[in-house]
Amino acid sequence: MEEFRDTSTLAGDYEVTKRIEDDFYSTVTDLYINYRVRGLKKFANDLGLKFRLQPYTGTFNSSQAAAVVDIPDGESLGLYGVER
Numbered sequence: 001m002e003e004f005r006d007t008s009t010l011a012g013d014y015e016v017t018k019r020i021e022d023d024f025y026s027t028v029t030d031l032y033i034n035y036r037v038r039g040l041k042k043f044a045n046d047l048g049l050k051f052r053l054q055p056y057t058g059t060f061n062s063s064q065a066a067a068v069v070d071i072p073d074g075e076s077l078g079l080y081g082v083e084r
Contacts, residue, residue: 029060037068045070 041051054073055065066072 029064032060
């Protein structure tokens, strides 16, 4: 996902910049999962439904979000190497 990250905002030492960016995106991922995905999944499950989500973007870890939902989903154009 490196190509989606904003590399012009922070300047200076590469290692420090990388750690700050990793912490930021990790925090965004945690917030998205804990305050959006888990709540929607609980709501759907309480109604006896499965929660399906297309969790892909450049601003959070899609793999972590996909691991939380009942049915991870995606567009075929974005899933390279997946055979039909």
